[in-house]
Amino acid sequence: MTASRILFLVIDGLADRPCPELDNLTPLEAASHPVLDSLAQNGVTGIMDPIAPGVRPGSDTAHLALLGYDPKTCYTGRGPLECEGTGIRMEPGMIGFRCNYATISPDGLVTDRRAGRVRDTAALSQAVQDGVDLAKFGIGFVFRSGAGHRAALAFKGDSLGHCVSSNDPKQDGVPPSAISPLGDNTPDKKTAFACNEFIRQSAEILADHPLNRERERQGLCPANIVFLRGAGEMGRLEPFGKKYGLDGSVIAAASLIAGIGSAVGLERVPVEGITGSQDSNIRGKIAAAIRELSHRDFVLVNIKGADESGHDGNAREKKAFVEKVDRELAPLPGLKDTLIVVCADHSTPCSIRDHSADPVPVIVHGDGVRTDAVNEYGERACARGGLGRIRGADLLPIARDLINRAHKYGA
Amino acid sequence: MTASRILFLVIDGLADRPCPELDNLTPLEAASHPVLDSLAQNGVTGIMDPIAPGVRPGSDTAHLALLGYDPKTCYTGRGPLECEGTGIRMEPGMIGFRCNYATISPDGLVTDRRAGRVRDTAALSQAVQDGVDLAKFGIGFVFRSGAGHRAALAFKGDSLGHCVSSNDPKQDGVPPSAISPLGDNTPDKKTAFACNEFIRQSAEILADHPLNRERERQGLCPANIVFLRGAGEMGRLEPFGKKYGLDGSVIAAASLIAGIGSAVGLERVPVEGITGSQDSNIRGKIAAAIRELSHRDFVLVNIKGADESGHDGNAREKKAFVEKVDRELAPLPGLKDTLIVVCADHSTPCSIRDHSADPVPVIVHGDGVRTDAVNEYGERACARGGLGRIRGADLLPIARDLINRAHKYGA
Numbered sequence: 090m091t092a093s094r095i096l097f098l099v100i101d102g103l104a105d106r107p108c109p110e111l112d113n114l115t116p117l118e119a120a121s122h123p124v125l126d127s128l129a130q131n132g133v134t135g136i137m138d139p140i141a142p143g144v145r146p147g148s149d150t151a152h153l154a155l156l157g158y159d160p161k162t163c164y165t166g167r168g169p170l171e172c173e174g175t176g177i178r179m180e181p182g183m184i185g186f187r188c189n190y191a192t193i194s195p196d197g198l199v200t201d202r203r204a205g206r207v208r209d210t211a212a213l214s215q216a217v218q219d220g221v222d223l224a225k226f227g228i229g230f231v232f233r234s235g236a237g238h239r240a241a242l243a244f245k246g247d248s249l250g251h252c253v254s255s256n257d258p259k260q261d262g263v264p265p266s267a268i269s270p271l272g273d274n275t276p277d278k279k280t281a282f283a284c285n286e287f288i289r290q291s292a293e294i295l296a297d298h299p300l301n302r303e304r305e306r307q308g309l310c311p312a313n314i315v316f317l318r319g320a321g322e323m324g325r326l327e328p329f330g331k332k333y334g335l336d337g338s339v340i341a342a343a344s345l346i347a348g349i350g351s352a353v354g355l356e357r358v359p360v361e362g363i364t365g366s367q368d369s370n371i372r373g374k375i376a377a378a379i380r381e382l383s384h385r386d387f388v389l390v391n392i393k394g395a396d397e398s399g400h401d402g403n404a405r406e407k408k409a410f411v412e413k414v415d416r417e418l419a420p421l422p423g424l425k426d427t428l429i430v431v432c433a434d435h436s437t438p439c440s441i442r443d444h445s446a447d448p449v450p451v452i453v454h455g456d457g458v459r460t461d462a463v464n465e466y467g468e469r470a471c472a473r474g475g476l477g478r479i480r481g482a483d484l485l486p487i488a489r490d491l492i493n494r495a496h497k498y499g500a
Numbered sequence: 501m502t503a504s505r506i507l508f509l510v511i512d513g514l515a516d517r518p519c520p521e522l523d524n525l526t527p528l529e530a531a532s533h534p535v536l537d538s539l540a541q542n543g544v545t546g547i548m549d550p551i552a553p554g555v556r557p558g559s560d561t562a563h564l565a566l567l568g569y570d571p572k573t574c575y576t577g578r579g580p581l582e583c584e585g586t587g588i589r590m591e592p593g594m595i596g597f598r599c600n601y602a603t604i605s606p607d608g609l610v611t612d613r614r615a616g617r618v619r620d621t622a623a624l625s626q627a628v629q630d631g632v633d634l635a636k637f638g639i640g641f642v643f644r645s646g647a648g649h650r651a652a653l654a655f656k657g658d659s660l661g662h663c664v665s666s667n668d669p670k671q672d673g674v675p676p677s678a679i680s681p682l683g684d685n686t687p688d689k690k691t692a693f694a695c696n697e698f699i700r701q702s703a704e705i706l707a708d709h710p711l712n713r714e715r716e717r718q719g720l721c722p723a724n725i726v727f728l729r730g731a732g733e734m735g736r737l738e739p740f741g742k743k744y745g746l747d748g749s750v751i752a753a754a755s756l757i758a759g760i761g762s763a764v765g766l767e768r769v770p771v772e773g774i775t776g777s778q779d780s781n782i783r784g785k786i787a788a789a790i791r792e793l794s795h796r797d798f799v800l801v802n803i804k805g806a807d808e809s810g811h812d813g814n815a816r817e818k819k820a821f822v823e824k825v826d827r828e829l830a831p832l833p834g835l836k837d838t839l840i841v842v843c844a845d846h847s848t849p850c851s852i853r854d855h856s857a858d859p860v861p862v863i864v865h866g867d868g869v870r871t872d873a874v875n876e877y878g879e880r881a882c883a884r885g886g887l888g889r890i891r892g893a894d895l896l897p898i899a900r901d902l903i904n905r906a907h908k909y910g911a
Contacts, residue, residue: 457517457851461883462884475884486555487554489554490556490857490858495857496556497557498551498556498557500559500730
């Protein structure tokens with residue numbers, strides 16, 4: 090028997106280190122998760138360095154690696170992937186930024202770095218798109234709103250660099266920084282110039298925009314300046330379908346993850362009520378994934394939430410969230426004809442409130458796998474598993490082989 | 501104590517996935533093999549990705565990797581290695597093909613793709629070698645018979661490519677295909693032209709050959725056309741002796757494996773009655789290996805048979821063959837002064853009837869190894885072993901170190 094499709098479930102920031110407040114268990118080890126344990130018991134387990142041992146992954150570089158794209162060759166910054174996440178179609182060589190709407194006072198000091206968490210900024214972004222003129226500098230651009238106060242900006246033009254600073258001063262009460270090249274390269278200078286020009290022109294448009302005037306009348310912070318950060322040059326990403334011969338989709342609330350999926354050619358599947366946070370509609374995600382699997386070879390589902398608790402250093406909350414996730418995974422063990430892969434994109438230990446390079450536990454469950462003696466899902470349990478210690482880039486090739494879609498190399 | 505020589509035993513296609521007809525054990529797990537178990541118990545075990553996780557090896561690419569030659573840089577096709585296997589001395593840049601003698605009818609349709617499994621074709625091949633003239637196109641060639649209906653062809657000349665199709669139409673009742681370049685490169689066009697010319701001229705010679713006229717009188721299929729496939733360019737393979745400082749030999753019935761050995765400079769040791777199949781003289785191979793070890797640092801023995809059963813999807817036959825092999829390995833545990841390495845070149849799961857990327861189990865047995873708690877040879881047992889999960893390219897350096905022939909890197 091051989092499964093014919095792959096469900097790739099990435100529980101963001103799940104893995105951790107022993108937490109004193111949990112009797113030196115990790116949140117995953119301390120939590121009750123009978124569904125994950127059942128997958129582990131009937132599957133094969135292991136531990137995985139998302140990128141390489143000792144390398145602390147971002148969610149972006151980790152997801153690229155998990156999809157088999159070497160971040161060393163295709164990643165220069167988060168911006169281009171956020172652009173994809175907001176629906177901008179990035180081409181290799183384009184420069185992308187993640188953006189925030191923010192507020193500056195009439196005397197030019199930053200008063201709110203998130204513009205009062207403004208929402209529904211599409212009209213503002215459209216005005217900026219229509220009004221800003223960079224064509225005279227030989228640069229095309231696309232500017233689009235993202236979730237909440239977020240947006241994304243992409244530049245297209247000859248000889249543009251991505252090594253530029255941000256204008257976000259990271260604190261209130263000071264003026265925005267000027268964007269400057271991070272070296273002496275002409276392409277970076279050209280991009281920095283274009284950024285400052287974009288910021289200047291967009292601020293003029295935003296200052297007069299009726300939506301901002303209305304916000305001021307209501308005592309709300311106007312979204313009257315755009316902060317640019319995470320500059321990166323879009324890399325050349327071989328389409329997923331061509332690379333693996335698999336047709337796939339992605340289910341993720343975070344625009345970064347959805348953007349990575351979209352950048353490699355995975356179809357983005359919308360799900361009602363997903364938030365990228367602990368209150369997300371996980372049940373809806375799993376249901377959507379099962380629907381997708383009826384006509385896809387591969388579905389990537391990213392579940393956020395555990396990562397948040399890790400960043401907050403809240404081990405008990407992380408444990409409780411794992412238990413919540415597990416309840417929503419109840420349909421998985423009964424899924425027919427499906428290879429189920431469960432992992433995290435990185436560890437987010439509560440003790441350091443940030444990502445770490447600790448390997449993450451992995452389960453591969455489905456027809457034909459060589460099971461092992463591990464019967465629970467946990468960081469230390471899976472270290473005894475039959476997969477041994479693998480790398481993120483190995484996982485999808487292993488899964489593809491198990492659904493019999495790998496090609497023989499040689500004769 | 502340190503062993504001074506290495507026996508490298510590769511059981512071709514041995515590893516498998518759980519088989520329902522064997523109570524979800526693999527053939528290796530289900531079989532009784534006290535000798536292999538004794539080696540595992542007194543040695544150190546592990547699992548190995550012959551090339552890399554998720555990469556499905558051919559027997560050729562796997563053996564190259566096991567000998568420490570990266571197929572990515574030295575392998576473009578099976579042809580040059582088959583040439584070596586038939587005794588053609590390949591130089592870097594030569595183009596090699598594996599060939600079949602076949603039969604076409606007077607009206608030019610293929611009637612038997614193996615020429616009635618003709619044997620003893622040396623006289624035919626010599627006539628082709630003497631009669632075909634490619635010198636006027638600036639191309640030298642060597643054409644030699646292999647086992648049964650098989651042969652090999654090598655081209656030598658300037659600017660020859662290897663990206664060409666085959667003339668084997670893969671079915672009877674149709675004319676042979678024309679060989680064509682797989683792109684627009686001039687070297688490939690030149691090779692394709694030479695192939696078609698070779699096929700045309702050799703067919704004229706074969707049509708009139710007395711041996712074929714005699715076959716026709718006897719109602720047998722004449723061997724009157726040559727099929728060419730597996731085109732590849734011979735890579736630059738550092739001689740084994742220079743690479744490792746070890747003097748070695750190879751014992752293998754399959755011309756492909758013998759050819760790989762010969763290509764890297766291992767001495768090929770003939771053994772009576774070896775067939776590359778389940779009826780092979782395994783005892784003779786082991787006896788020859790033991791004789792060789794009296795004056796060699798390294799002996800590679802390939803045992804075919806398990807791979808066949810995997811390709812046939814016959815788990816019970818595979819299990820029985822493993823038991824047969826094990827009986828013939830009885831002299832091994834008593835071998836003095838020898839590091840015994842046992843592995844497979846790839847998995848050939850009965851469930852998929854083809855090679856897979858599942859890792860293979862490995863034993864390293866001999867003086868000085870750090871033993872582990874594993875006391876049986878099996879895919880899942882060895883996953884708990886002390887070697888962990890390694891790659892094919894790691895195995896020979898590990899073995900060389902254990903016989904104290906590795907050099908210190910640094911001070």
